[in-house]
Amino acid sequence: MAPDSIFEDEAEVFRNIEVLEEDYTPETILCRDEAMSEYINVLKPIYKGRPPQNAFLYGDTGVGKTAVTNHLTNQLERDIVQKNEEADDPINLTIVKVNCQNLTSTGEETSSYQVAIALVNELRSPKDMIASTGYAPQAVYSMLYDEIDELGGTVLIILDEVDRIGGDDTILYELPRARANEKIENARIGLVGISNDYTFRTNLSPKVKDTLCETELKFPAYNANQLREILHDRASRALHDGTYTEDVIALCAALATRESSGSARKAINLLRRAGEIAENTGTTSITERHVHQAKDDLEYGDMVDSITDQDAHKQYILAAVAHLSQADRTPARVKEVHRTYEHVADSYGADPLSQRGMYNHLTKLAMLGFLTSHDNNEGIKGGQYYEFEFSDEVDSKKVSEAFEQMGLTWQSFQIQQRL
Ligand SMILES: Nc1ncnc2c1ncn2[C@@H]1O[C@H](COP(=O)(O)OP(=O)(O)OP(=O)(O)O)[C@@H](O)[C@H]1O
Known part of the structure; x- marks a missing residue:
């Protein structure tokens, strides 16, 4: 028998808490059929070995932009590996993802320059990475083009939270035109920008808007029914049977719809926090009271987070x-x-x-x-x-x-x- 430990809970609610973590990539994406099929059309040319497209994804926070992107790009990579096994002319695809938030150590706004540095470092081995200051912008861009050209094939660059680059959108102009401007010759670049800031798109310079927003994918907010569906799926994997009720799921979905204009992140976080509160109080049943308490806890944390932002x-x-x-x-x-x-x-x-x-x-x-x-x-x-x-x-x-x-x-x- 295992020794008694002060860290052991008498009652356990979670079967697998990782399923409720932020970085968990869900096996199935629910309630996003329309956005998914448009997104698949954007990525299809890559699978077919044709020049990639550019796209701009927008929608409020927590509505699945990153989850769908990760899901589809993983699938694309898997399918290409399979296709290449039988192909005479295999497809060479590299996917690079950079989150444009917090690329500066000083808390200043991220610039195109810092995104270019982050991309160089993403493509280089740790020992060849460059510092975040001290290089002329053109030197950084030429390092980036060298890395991309060396890879060859298709390089799909995904910039999450792209609105963080503020007014200086040089990189969004440079990347899609790199081949036409003869900066690279062996590779083709596809650019996907993701944002939850609606005004960002309107403020882009016209030449950037024309290319990056070649295809625009809108991710609408989830309604309470959709959030219930997503929560049901997560809860059945994350929680032990009999620890939650339909009312608890419905309350998490309703609060997330009301408080956050339909964020799945908010709904999942509420369920997770409510489960933790139940476990800490020694019970195996999550109640509506735990959900309300979870809401208060999360609001406190959200405010602290928005100060750090x-x-x-x-x-x-x-x-x-x-x-x-x-x-x-x-x-x-x-x-x-x-x-x-x-x-x-x-x-x-x-x-x-x-x-x-x-x-x-x-x-x-x-x-x-x-x-x-x-x-x-x-x-x-x-x-x-x-x-x-x-x-x-x-x-x-x-x-x-x-x-x-x-x-x-x-x-x-x-x-x-x-x-
Ligand atoms: N349709 C869905 N099916 C299953 N899980 C989902 C779905 N949509 C979102 N989620 C989950 O909700 C959480 C937030 O989603 P995601 O990070 O994709 O939001 P986002 O739109 O990228 O938000 P932000 O703009 O804040 O980055 C993640 O845990 C994700 O797995």
């Missing part, structure tokens, strides 16, 4: 507001926020922005719902001024937790006299 200066501002709030000095005027922000930025070795520069970030944070602003009017003498404080969703603890998650030590400050 902000650029560095917005994070310093949030830290400044956290320190002011802890010292009971919020709502605070812009110049007070700025003074504290300068100390925060300094302490993390960054160059603080001017008050005007910081103000732009401050108003953006209010627009994004992290802060609330109050418009004060002191009459003729005092004039009008704004004060800022955390919105109901944010507090100092969430900000400090986000800093810790990013590996930044949370500093304490002596807040100076009111200005």
